[in-house]
Amino acid sequence: MDALEIARWQFGITTVYHFMMVPLTIGLGLVVAIMQTMWHRTGKQEYLRMTKFWGKLFLINFIMGVATGIVQEFQFGMAWSEYSRFVGDVFGAPLALEALLAFFVESTFLGLWIFGWKQLKPGIHLACLWIAVVGSLFSAYFIIVANSWMQHPVGVEMIDGRPVMTDAWAVFTNNTALVAVPHTLMGALAVAGGFLLGIAWYHLWRRRRDGIDTVDADGNVVPGEADIPGRDRTDHKVWIRSLRIGAVVAMISFAGTALTGDLQGKLMFEQQPMKMAAAEAACHDGTGFSVLSVGNLGSGNCDDIVALIEVPGILSFLAKGDFTTEVKGVNSLLDQYKADYGTHLPDNPIYGDRAGQEIQYVPVMEVTYWGFRMMIGFGGLAALAALVALWVTRKGTVPESPWLMRLAVFGILAPFGANAAGWIFTEMGRQPFVVAPNPDLNGIDQVFMFTAAAVSPGVSAGELLTSLVVLTAVYALLLVVEVKLLVKYIRGGIVSAMPELAHSPVDENGDATPGGKGGPGPGKPADDVLAFAY
């Protein structure tokens, strides 16, 4: 592997990893904020418990997103200095604005939320969480604006060989970003939905296994109470409600990803036709959608790909919204790309050893074809599972089957898989460009960059390999730690997030537990120095 390939692996690994934490942070943050709002409005104990429990898992995960996010910002300069020099005028701004306008908000107000349970008035404490959640949404927006500019550069003019921003409005309202943002947010909610569903299922199952909850002759649940802190009737409400919220969120978010994904697909057929043709392994011009294609997808050309099952009209529908318009396939696009952007990389030192090499315009089709299908498949599976789960639990609890419980828990991974597959598809589908050319704007058709030109010329393969190995090892280690901690807290149940339940009996006037059992609402702010302590 040369420096470029190592740098690409590193960016891929660190980004996919980072984006395991991020959607859970965004999705779960929103859900926890809604739970706390419910508690604030109704004063019901189950909502407080939900807030505390899911909030704890949220924080265990949040910190990993924070820790791995810094790597993302630094590695543009470290490993991709030519890219940074080329795009800095337009690409740096959304990153800087993300830090200044969004991440500051998120970090500061989350700190207030974690530690401020007693220092802040309940309404203000709740507002802090909402502000942090809104911060995370803006954070996603700015990052996707930056990414969308790589997919579809707008708002710039070429001056002295570099794109210079001339229209910030165009950059920040890039239509690529406007559809990618809701698509990504819906994908994040799907992750949160599956997470809630799987974990709540586990707890309902455990209550049945332990004989706490039983079912009557009609199959309706009879919630019981064990003489163990936290495992009371309220506990049953916590889990069944969490499960239903999770299932509904999962279904809504799948519908959302499908709708926004459709818009995004139609846009991509115009903006990056090769990516979409490769996603469908559509070699020849036509209208048919491949349900299953075999052959050597990785060969870089279409000669030996056979579409075993093809549905006529569907590809046109995905691309154009009708069933008849011919969609250009890989073969005719290839000629077009060669004519527009050359057949060989120029003899320029910026390309290093690759100068003069033939350009591979067709992305790795195994990845685009299967990535696209895995994204949709995992997403659809999760939504279907959510629908089934709602039906199965309509009488208030889950079946006793340990296998169904395991399925629900493993199902947590499906939306993560869909998110990862989607990003891998869209980023690898953009190759060989790091900044894809924008076919709409003739005036700036030189605004593109081959990935081969983007890597840092002064950085050796050895340095890149060192960082790849170190970061991958650190990430793997921390993933083990994070999952272990999550499992520990999940198994611990509500008490793990509310130790006060175990240590002091719930006080009638609501002092020991803010809000108290069925109390009037959040407790009055006490002047304890530490409502929460590390």
Next chain:
Amino acid sequence: MELLPTIWFIAIAVLWTGYLFLEGFDLGVGMLMRLFARNNTERRVLLNTIGPVWDGNEVWLLTAGGATFAAFPLWYASLFSALYLPLLVVLVALIFRAVAFEYRGKVDSDSWRARWDWAIALGSFFAAFGVGAALALTTTGLPLNANGDREGGPFAWFSWYAVLGGLAVVCFSLLHALAFLALKTDGEVRHRARSWFVRFLPVLLLPLAGWAVSIQLLAGKPWTFAAVAAAVVAAAAAWFLARLGAEGRAFAALGAFLVLGSASIFGAVFPVVLPSTLSPEFNLTISNASSSDYTLGLMSIVAAVGLPLVIAYQAWTYWVFRRRVSAAHIPEAHSFLPAIAAKAFTTKG
């Protein structure tokens, strides 16, 4: 005179200074977890002084990095790629440190806590040292060619200035943390922090002063020499104020030392942002490394609104958590698992 690049040079100097001021004490507190705290309760006192704020402080680093990318892409690209391995160390250090804060208390075991305590202490040390080294090198220079790429291999960045800058930030952070602990804690920790502050101030400020003075000798201007002199006065004031027991004012005086020292350094190198040690022709300056006026203008408007807002709500956070923390406030570690892991359940109802 190039107005917008100058404004952004100042803005980036402000962001770095803000970072060193705020994260300075939490990096220092991190190192003091092993150097200063004597038992688990004291470590938790230390941690909880920075608990609500460290993450917000760290965003100053991201903002400084992001603003450099946006305002001076060539500076960002050359500096970050030339310092590839040192910045990798900083990243790994920051990752472990961040995770350690959150995970340290999540398992009730001494060996678990000890491991994360080391992660916090070493993570803080390497982050401080690496950032200091990088900042020193951007003022003293790197072997950059005409394209702004490093010549001479993975360790060509090394110079004694890197060591000086690294030590400068490590030592300043330690001192700043002692001032912060004296201000934010009560009881034994407070008194010990204050006496350590008075005892170690002269030696801990030496490397930063050394860096500021070397830069003056390389590229000083009359006003930056004056700033160094004023910084020395501020340091002396911090020492006397701490001796008198005026913890808040001592902390402020040390802050003034940092601001003046930082101004003297950035001011001296201006308008060069990253000198090349190979040839002055290859120096990156505010004119040849900056973004277009359009981009800088846009960023100026956003920053003019955004930065005061950040300062306001971060200040509010410090106000909310203004109470001193002491050993008496630290709740017991929770061991909830035995309760729930018990298999034998008695059900009622």
